[in-house]
Structure formats: C-alpha cells, structure tokens
Amino acid sequence: MQTLYLGCLALGVIFAVVSVVVGDLIGNVLDGIFDVASFDFLNPAVLAGGVTVFGGAGILLTRYSRLEDGAVLALSLLIAAFMGVVLYLGVVKPMDKSEMSNGFSMSELPGKIGEITVPIPAKGYGEIMVKFGAGNSLHTAASFEQLSLPAGIKVVVVEVREGVALVTEFEERKGVDS
Template sequence: METLYLGCLALGVIFAVVSVLVGDLIGDALHGMFHFAAFDFLNPAVLAGGVTVFGGAGLLLTRYSGLEVGAVVALSLLIAGSVDVLLYLGFVKPMDKSEMSNGFSMKELPGKMGVITVPIPAQGFGEIMVKFGAGNSLHTASSFEHQPLPAGIKIVVIDVIEGVALVTEFEERKGEDI
C-alpha cells in the first residue's frame, strides 16, 4: 500500500509542477475539451489536491500510526475529502466568481459606445472613454466624419486605424419600430 500512497503523492506533485510551468499552454491546447463535465468540484486542481493529500496522509499514517491497512485507507480518504471540500469552498468557488479581466484588444473597440472626454476637432485628435467590463479605458480618437465633436457627448466607435479610434456621434432614435 505504501507504493500506492507514494505514487499518489508523486503524481500530485508532478501535476502541480506541470500546471505551474505549462498550465496555460495545456489549457489553450485542450480549449474547452472537458466543459461537458459541468460539475465545479471536478476541477482538476481540486482532484489533484485530493489525490496528493490522499497519498501524503496514507504514507504518513502507514509509517507513523500503527493502524491497520483498512483504517489507514479510510482515514486517508476522509482527510483527502475534507481537504478537497476546503479547497473547493475556500479557493476554487470564490475565484470562479471573481474571474474578471480588464484586458481588452483594440480590435474589440469597433461598435462600442463611449463618451468624449477631450473635444475632438474636425481634423485632429481628442480622447474618448469606453467601458470594458468593470473598468473604463481612455483612447485617442478622431472624428470619422471630420466633424468637430464636443466633450460629454455619446459616441460609437466605427473603426480603429493605427491605434486611433474613429468615432461618430451616437444618435438615439425615439419612437421608431425596428
């Protein structure tokens, strides 16, 4: 049994090291392959943590407790299950709820609405503020129609050329059926 416990412990440690070093590459390569298993507690980090704790607890209990094999297995499973629940409730579930990125790409700007923060002259540059997720981002902007645009008006980004957002005034249509 000691070989099983040592194997579980080693497998968990190897999984942790590989996850830290190339976890993003593996995640990108598999890109949603395992999304059919919609159970959050089947998270690889939780499962690997359970296997590692099972191996470590079993190894320690076998060497230092003097308990029989069945008791060591049962106690190791109980300890691994408890750590899994704590890992899931204390780390995985809260992190899943807080997964938010304020990163964006300039390619995402066309079609977004925003507000002019620095007036845009007919043949020059101003500044716009566009909301991305929970945050706002400021961008250099130019008038798409070469019309002066004052600060404070709503705009729509039409295109992005060489890092400059081309914008036009957003006009709301009232009372029209679509």
Template sequence: MQTLYLGCLTLGVLFAVVSVVIGDLIGSALHGVFDIVSFDFLNPTLLAGGVTVFGGAGMLLNRYSGLEDGVILALSLLIAAFMGVVMHLVVVKPMRNSEMSSGFSMSELPGRIGEVTIPVPGAGYGEIMVKFGASNSLHTAASFEQQALPAGIKVVVVEVREGVALVSEFEERRGVDT
C-alpha cells in the same frame, strides 16, 4: 498499501512541481484541448491536490495509527474529498471569480461619456478616450452632428458605425426651475 500512498504523494508533488515550472508551456501546446470538460471537480489543481492529500493522509494514518488497511483507505479518501472541497471553496472559486478582462465590445460604447483627445473636425475623424472599468480606451471618433469638437471637451457616444464612434458634445443639465 504503503506503496500506493507513497506513489500518490509522489505523483501529486511531481505534478505540482511540473505545473509550476512548465505549466504554461504545456497549456499553450495543448491549446485548450481539455476546455470542453467543464466540471469543477475535474479541475487539475483539485485532482492533483486530492491525490496528494490522499497519499499523505494514507502514509500518516498507516504509520501513526493502529487502524486496519480498509479503514485507513476509507479515511484517506474522506480526508482527500474534504480537502478537495476546501481547496475548491478557498482557492479555485475565488481565483476564477477574480479573473478580470479589460476587453469590451464596441456595442457597449453608445451612451458612454468620453473626452476628446484629438480634435474632431466637422467632416473628418478625431479621437476620444472612454473609461471602461479601471482602464481607458481610445477610439476613432467622428461628429454625429458634423460640428467641430475641440480637444478636452466631454462628449457622449451616440452610436457606432463601421468601428467609428459618432459623438456629440455632452451637456450637463443643472437644476432647471419650471
């Protein structure tokens, strides 16, 4: 049994070292072949961590406890499963939730407020800057009402046609007495 535990510990450590050193190369070579398998417990990080913990726990229990081999095997499996759950909750799940994309869809533009960066002529194209999250994006723009829009003014995107944002000047409404 000592050989099984040592083999699992060694395999887990080797997997960790290889994935750190050349993990990106392997991932790009496989082009997401394993993305179809979407079970969280089949995450390579969790599997490698579980195998490593199983081997380490087995080695320690075998060396420092007087327990029988079957009990050590069962305890090692329980410890590995427990640590797998802990790694999932503490490492994998928060990292997955922290992934952020700066991508957006042009269909998200209508209704957004932007600023003219390159003047938009009445019958031509200019450029606007629209804030998406923490980043700004630049878009080709045309006047929705065929009126010239100078640089620096706020505009609202009315619609998007053929990849061009059609904009109108943004007028803030202040308290109006009726």
C-alpha cells in the same frame, strides 16, 4: 498500499511543479476536458490537490497510526475529499469570481461617455478617451453630426462604424449658440 500512496503523492507533487513551470500550456491543453461533466469542482487543481492529499494522508496514517489498511484507505479518502472541498471553496471558486479583464469589445462603446482628447474636425477624425472598468482606453472618433468638437468636452458614443466611434456632445457647451 504504501506504493499506491507514494505514487499518488509523487504524481501530485510532479503535477504541481509542472503546472508552475508550464501552467499556461497545460491549461490550454486541458481546457474544456472537464466541461463534459460540467461540475465546477472537477477542476484540475482540485483533483491534483485531492490526489496529493490522499497520498500524503495514506503515508502518514500507515506509518504513524495502528489502523488497518482498509481504515487507512477510507480515512485517506475522507481527508482527501475534505481538503478537495476546502481547496475548491477557499481557492478555486473565489479565483473564478475575481478574474477581471480589462479587455472590451468595440460593440460595447455605444452609450458610453467619453472625453475628447484630440479635437474632432467637422469632417475628420480626432480621439476620445472612454473609461472601461478601472482603466481608460483611447479610440479614433468622428462627429456623428459632422460638427467640430474641441478637446476636453464630454461626448457620448452613438455608434461604431468601421472601427471609428461616432460621437455627439453629451452636454451643451456654455456660451455657445446652437
């Protein structure tokens, strides 16, 4: 039994070291392997952590307790399961919810309010800045109604055509006749 525990402990430690060194590569290779079972807790980090804890608990219980082999095995499995749940609830699940991306799709632009950073001529292109989450993004823009739009005014994106945001003024400018 000692060999089983040592093997599980070594396997877990090796997996941890390798995942730190080449984690992205492993993530891409293992991506989707556990989707068949569709259980969130069947995460490679949780499984590797459980195997490592099983091996470590087995070694410690064998050396420092007077329990029989069957009791050590059962207790090691319980400790590993408990620590797997703790790892899942304390690390994996919160990390899944905290993932944030500053990426966006151009199809998300219509309806967004932005500000003109480079004036838009009646028949030409300028630039707008649109806020996405915590960051801003700059986009090539043209006037939807083919009107000149000066820098600094607020606009709303009406649609996106061929990668260009077509915008219209969001609020009427003061002192300008329509």
